[in-house]
Amino acid sequence: xxxxxxxxxxxxxxxxxxxxxxxxxxxxxxxxxxxxxxxxxxxxxxxxxxxxxxxxxxxxxxxxxxxxxxxxxxxxxxxxxxxxxxxxxxxxxxxxxxxxxxxxxxxxxxxxxxxxxxxxxxxxxxxxxxxxxxxxxxxxxxxxxxxxxxxxxxxxxxxxxxxxxxxxxxxxxxxxxxxxxxxxxxxxxxxxxxxxxxxxxxxxxxxxxxxxxxxxxxxxxxxxxxxxxxxxxxxxxxxxxxxxxxxxxxxx
Numbered sequence: 001x002x003x004x005x006x007x008x009x010x011x012x013x014x015x016x017x018x019x020x021x022x023x024x025x026x027x028x029x030x031x032x033x034x035x036x037x038x039x040x041x042x043x044x045x046x047x048x049x050x051x052x053x054x055x056x057x058x059x060x061x062x063x064x065x066x067x068x069x070x071x072x073x074x075x076x077x078x079x080x081x082x083x084x085x086x087x088x089x090x091x092x093x094x095x096x097x098x099x100x101x102x103x104x105x106x107x108x109x110x111x112x113x114x115x116x117x118x119x120x121x122x123x124x125x126x127x128x129x130x131x132x133x134x135x136x137x138x139x140x141x142x143x144x145x146x147x148x149x150x151x152x153x154x155x156x157x158x159x160x161x162x163x164x165x166x167x168x169x170x171x172x173x174x175x176x177x178x179x180x181x182x183x184x185x186x187x188x189x190x191x192x193x194x195x196x197x198x199x200x201x202x203x204x205x206x207x208x209x210x211x212x213x214x215x216x217x218x219x220x221x222x223x224x225x226x227x228x229x230x231x232x233x234x235x236x237x238x239x240x241x242x243x244x245x246x247x248x249x250x251x252x
Contacts, residue, residue, distance in 0.1 A: 004042030006035065006053065011062060012081035014053045016042040021050035023118065023249055024090040026082060028098030028105070030124070030232065031176035032154065032169065034059035037095075037234055044242035049249060052085055054078055058172050067175040071183070075101070079108040086115040091249055095234045097180035099125035103217070106191065116193055120218075121248060123198040124231050126210035127217060129185045138177040142170050149173060152205055153232040194220040196248045200233035201226050223248065 004016040014035040025045070027038045035053040042051045056074075058067030068074040078101070086109055094102030099122035110116040137148055146166060149155045159165055195218045197211040208224070215222035225248065227233055227241040237245075 004051070006039070006042075008055075008061075009052075009085075010081055012054055012056075012078065013085065014055050015085070016051045018047060018050040020048075022048040022089065024050045024052055024085060024088065025249060026085070026090055026092050026102075026117075027051060027053045028078075028092065028094040028101045029053070029056070030096035030098050030154070030234065031180055032059075032149070032173035033095075034062075036060060040237065041242075044237060044239065046246050046250075049246065052082075054082070058175070063168075067172050067179075069175065069179060071104070071179065074179075075104045075108050078105045079112065082109065083113055083115065086113075086117075089118050091119045091121065092117050093121040093123065093245075094125070095123045096125050096231070097176060099123060100128060100180060100183055103128055103191075106193075107188065110192075119194050119196060119249065119251075120191065121196045121198060121245070122211070122214055123234065124200065124203060124206050126206060127213035128183075129187070129216065130210055130213060132181055132183065136177065136181040138174050138181050145174060145177075146170060153230045153235065190216070191218045192220060194218055195222050197222070197224045198227050198233075198244070199224070200229040200231060202230040203233075205231045 006014040006016050009015050029037050035055040038053045055062055057065035092102040092106055102120055106117050106120055137145055146155060150160055195214045197214050199206060199208055199211050211224055225244045227244050228238040
């Protein structure tokens with residue numbers, strides 16, 4: 001099979017189309033990231049899984065747009081953009097803040113449009129009802145914010161050493177962390193589909209107990225998997241991680 005090519009189906013959607021997928025995996029990036037963070041996923045996952053990534057405003061080819069600052073508007077816009085791609089079997093994968101967005105979008109699609117995913121995969125993110133971080137990153141000075149994101153594995157050394165690029169990225173990173181670190185949970189009925197959580201074995205940011213707490217938000221069962229890497233294992237997924245993802249996605 002040749003290299004998968006992502007095409008822009010709309011400003012919001014980047015899809016590596018498959019001829020006859022059994023499942024569409026809709027991916028939501030972590031804070032500060034764009035769709036390209038999932039660029040290797042189509043070739044790592046089985047051909048029956050089609051990868052679709054949400055491209056949020058303010059990043060990559062949408063860098064001239066303002067990043068999202070209003071949660072409800074963002075959730076509704078994502079759901080509207082994704083609706084045409086949710087008529088068959090689909091699952092949602094969200095990494096870190098993307099897991100919270102995935103949780104909100106899944107509810108929007110299900111409750112408003114009757115389109116429920118087969119499964120939500122929530123990676124590197126505490127359950128929605130848990131309190132926000134005691135020391136939020138968005139309140140840090142630029143240098144400290146960059147250093148902390150880099151310590152977690154979210155900014156490579158090449159970016160840290162490029163002053164112009166870092167100055168361009170930091171407002172987006174700060175905006176995203178502001179949006180999600182000020183997220184406030186509203187109690188709602190549990191989800192009618194299973195939730196799978198994932199955590200890198202080297203992740204020192206999110207305790208495993210915070211991931212197990214996602215079990216409180218589903219009536220259909222919760223499973224958890226440890227995978228290779230740290231907090232941002234999504235940036236460099238291994239073949240073993242891909243096998244864990246595939247098994248979770250194709251489970252009955």
